[in-house]
Amino acid sequence: MNQNLPPERNKEIFDVVVVGGGVNGTAALRELAGAGYKVLLVEAEDLGSGASGRSSRMLHCGLRYLEGPDPIRNAIRHPIRFARALHMARDAMQARAELAQDETVGTRAIELSFPIWRDGPFPRWQLDAGLRLLRLIGPSGVPLDVKSRDADAAGTHPIGRHLRDQDALRGMVSFREYLFTEPERLCIDNALDAELHGAELRLMTRAELRGRDVAGLWRLGLEGPGSITEARALVVLNLAGSWADGLADFGKRLVRGTKGAHIIVRLPEGFADRGIATMHRGGHPFYGLPLGQDRFYFGPTETPFEGDARNVHADRDDLAFLLGEANHLLPGLGLTEKHVEQCWAGVRPLTEDASRPMGARERRVHDLAPQGFENVLAMTAGPVMSLRSAGRRMLSEVVARIGPPKARATISLGQTTQAPTDAEALAVTHEHAPDLYAVLARRTGAVWSGMVSREDAARTADTLAPLFGWSAVRKASEIEAFLARQETEFCVPRHNRKEPDQPAMQP
Ligand SMILES: Cc1cc2nc3c(=O)[nH]c(=O)nc-3n(C[C@H](O)[C@H](O)[C@H](O)COP(=O)(O)OP(=O)(O)OC[C@H]3O[C@@H](n4cnc5c(N)ncnc54)[C@H](O)[C@@H]3O)c2cc1C
Numbered sequence: 379m380n381q382n383l384p385p386e387r388n389k390e391i392f393d394v395v396v397v398g399g400g401v402n403g404t405a406a407l408r409e410l411a412g413a414g415y416k417v418l419l420v421e422a423e424d425l426g427s428g429a430s431g432r433s434s435r436m437l438h439c440g441l442r443y444l445e446g447p448d449p450i451r452n453a454i455r456h457p458i459r460f461a462r463a464l465h466m467a468r469d470a471m472q473a474r475a476e477l478a479q480d481e482t483v484g485t486r487a488i489e490l491s492f493p494i495w496r497d498g499p500f501p502r503w504q505l506d507a508g509l510r511l512l513r514l515i516g517p518s519g520v521p522l523d524v525k526s527r528d529a530d531a532a533g534t535h536p537i538g539r540h541l542r543d544q545d546a547l548r549g550m551v552s553f554r555e556y557l558f559t560e561p562e563r564l565c566i567d568n569a570l571d572a573e574l575h576g577a578e579l580r581l582m583t584r585a586e587l588r589g590r591d592v593a594g595l596w597r598l599g600l601e602g603p604g605s606i607t608e609a610r611a612l613v614v615l616n617l618a619g620s621w622a623d624g625l626a627d628f629g630k631r632l633v634r635g636t637k638g639a640h641i642i643v644r645l646p647e648g649f650a651d652r653g654i655a656t657m658h659r660g661g662h663p664f665y666g667l668p669l670g671q672d673r674f675y676f677g678p679t680e681t682p683f684e685g686d687a688r689n690v691h692a693d694r695d696d697l698a699f700l701l702g703e704a705n706h707l708l709p710g711l712g713l714t715e716k717h718v719e720q721c722w723a724g725v726r727p728l729t730e731d732a733s734r735p736m737g738a739r740e741r742r743v744h745d746l747a748p749q750g751f752e753n754v755l756a757m758t759a760g761p762v763m764s765l766r767s768a769g770r771r772m773l774s775e776v777v778a779r780i781g782p783p784k785a786r787a788t789i790s791l792g793q794t795t796q797a798p799t800d801a802e803a804l805a806v807t808h809e810h811a812p813d814l815y816a817v818l819a820r821r822t823g824a825v826w827s828g829m830v831s832r833e834d835a836a837r838t839a840d841t842l843a844p845l846f847g848w849s850a851v852r853k854a855s856e857i858e859a860f861l862a863r864q865e866t867e868f869c870v871p872r873h874n875r876k877e878p879d880q881p882a883m884q885p
Pocket residue numbers: 397398399400401402403420421422423424425426427428429430431432433434435436437438583584585586617618619620621622624625637638639678723724725726727757759760761762763764
């Protein structure tokens with residue numbers, strides 16, 4: 379515990395309380411616990427249940443920050459914006475190098491291709507220049523493996539041959555991109571690592587910032603299971619993502635949410651380990667990416683979102699838009715609603731910015747002292763891929779405010795990730811899964827391989843019941859709750875959902 383804390387204080391007192399068990403909260407928790415601080419994580423639901431479990435799953439190299447329209451004129455007109463984009467691109471390359479080489483992080487390399495059409499969104503020189511710049515500013519060690527194809531080679535490429543306007547196709551620029559295989563697991567592994575270093579976890583518990591006690595410690599109300607209803611801390615990290623504005627009345631808005639939806643389809647073999655990238659007709663980046671086996675996803679959308687991000691789901695408009703854009707890009711596939719197996723959506727916790735109605739994409743750390751919240755910090759727009767630097771940044775902010783921890787941790791970080799022998803049981807006994815949904819969606823990732831049937835959900839519930847101590851009635855209600863939630867979060871929004879299995883498409 380930090381020397382600044384009065385020694386007589388009991389176990390509800392922490393150096394730091396972290397609110398939010400997404401990538402940013404758990405990354406901060408991991409660094410803080412690893413450094414030796416006494417820390418508590420409060421998560422309203424489950425680890426990874428917010429945006430972190432609903433992203434596009436890309437560990438992207440940062441090219442998108444450099445590929446706006448008319449980049450040279452824009453760089454000259456808006457040098458500060460360009461410098462910021464360069465900074466973000468460099469951070470992305472650093473995160474890529476760090477995570478792709480970290481064996482404890484599940485990533486897979488794919489070949490991502492940008493098609494080049496006459497009058498298309500990207501000229502070849504622009505992509506070549508962007509990738510060259512990334513090579514210059516990024517660390518070595520994880521090469522980009524850039525390949526530039528001419529029109530003939532693009533037309534015979536397994537994805538390229540399905541592209542629209544083959545007559546106007548000038549080629550493709552491809553490079554090595556990485557995807558997270560299980561982004562939600564990053565949150566779980568971070569939290570377990572932190573726990574190994576003494577961090578306490580309170581899941582299914584909503585935190586509320588109540589003000590300071592006479593000693594100047596922040597008081598946090600804890601609403602959820604467990605006898606302790608209030609925690610106190612020297613520092614509070616508000617890493618509640620889209621819900622950051624709800625922790626207290628900060629007198630200014632922190633977050634601007636935008637919704638992003640995806641569809642999952644089954645595609646021919648040649649699509650495995652390959653992806654395609656372009657701008658959709660609404661002017662935002664649009665990807666087709668492999669999910670695993672012969673499944674592939676298209677997305678994301680980008681629409682304004684107000685309200686509780688907990689209730690976000692892909693709707694019929696999202697489905698129509700994504701199918702329309704996928705078919706516009708790859709008409710050769712002839713995708714229809716029947717080919718869509720699953721959908722998902724999330725809300726990006728972007729930064730509120732009066733000059734940008736869709737929010738600012740730069741990660742921002744908010745020191746809330748000027749609003750009367752000294753030693754309360756928030757973070758917005760922190761992507762999954764920069765979780766490690768987010769954790770280190772929050773550690774340095776804490777050190778700057780309350781000094782270094784008294785005791786140094788003796789075990790190094792990254793010791794917890796082991797291949798589980800029985801993933802379902804381990805989810806309950808070691809990984810704090812609070813319910814059946816948490817096991818199938820975030821611990822074993824079963825829902826990402828296809829809709830889980832009632833029979834399979836019941837089988838898992840049978841395994842888990844003795845570990846959770848569920849009665850037969852409770853087990854039945856867990857199964858129903860799982861199926862209802864899976865339907866909301868992953869099911870294709872169509873009227874007749876019980877359709878026979880669709881045959882795989884022929885290339
Ligand atoms: C459609 C989409 C696509 C994206 N694609 C990518 C991508 O390809 N690559 C990438 O790197 N990033 C991507 N992102 C961005 C990334 O997912 C988010 O920026 C990141 O996950 C935010 O993490 P977080 O920890 O800040 O927030 P979250 O993951 O939302 O976590 C916040 C947590 O706080 C909890 N919480 C809220 N209020 C309280 C409270 N009062 N008490 C206790 N707990 C509370 C919530 O339950 C939640 O679990 C994408 C996001 C979306 C939505």
